[in-house]
Amino acid sequence: MKYLKKIIKEFHYLVVNSLPVSMANQLPLAALSSKERWSIGIYSGKSPFSLTAPLDVKNPVMTRRQISDIRARFVADPFMLKVESTWFMFFEVFNQSTRRGEIxxxxSQDALNWKYEQIVLAEPFHLSYPYVFEWQNEYYLIPExxxxxxxxLYKASKFPLKWDFIGNIKSEGLFLDPSIFRYADKWWMFAETNPQFKLDTLRLYYADDLLSNWLEHPKSPIINGNAHIARPGGRVLVMKDKIIRFTQDCQPDYxxxxxxxxxxxxxxxxxxxREIEKSLVLTPSGYGWNSSGMHHIDPHLIHEDRWIACVDGRG
Incomplete structure (x- = not known):
């Protein structure tokens, strides 16, 4: 029976990967393993800790089926920026042909209805978690x-479609989901770093300039041996009197x-x-596009008492 299941699995892989993009992206979600059914949704609410799906949005707003230029297995890890009157969302697209993530x-004009544009960054290695930000009227991107x-570190030479590599922030190590933010005239950055992929070690670095000498914080690792709260889960919020970090709970499952x-x-x-009292910001719904997991959030304040966020979910 094991041998038969292996043959069926290999046959399925060959069939899926031989289809043209338009056909492969229309395969039912059941054709994918449960850990690969990631898609992107929009949540809103009165605070970044109390968000739900708005009634005027049909989630998910972005799935692998919208990806028109490559054969996509899933989409995940969304980050947004509003530039003038347009919202731009950047996210991982897992290329089914190369078995690597691309960006x-x-x-969108309203952050509710989205139009896929194209792949804007691909390398001969895996990319995900495209942490995009603006600094001194320039746009930067730090993908995992x-x-x-x-x-x-990448810089937009023609935003949002062209990104140029300008240098390494850190080298010679495993760094998962690097999350950068500006505070007290310095740059700070979290990253999960366990070389055995246990997802339980969070380190903190700081620097005066983006490409200057990054130092590890003397209290780092901030988290050691706890996969519930170590791996970054989205943009770090720097508000008037608060800094908030979001973290994936990777127990009992990623x-x-x-x-x-x-x-x-x-x-x-x-x-x-300290952990926020209402700490569970995103939880799986038990059905539909985010039935079994959620692991990413990027919240933005759009009015005095209204936040909007792009999130992802596993169906």
């Missing part, structure tokens, strides 16, 4: 690039849900944090 882009043993922590002290010598 795709979609656009663990197969290159580095944290790579990408189960998202928690939130408030950083109560952050200097080059000290670090303190």
């Amino acid at each position: 795709g882009c979609a656009t 690039s663990y197969q290159a043993n580095s944290i790579r 990408g189960t849900q998202v928690r939130a922590f408030e950083i109560t002290e952050l200097t080059t010598t000290n670090y303190q944090e």
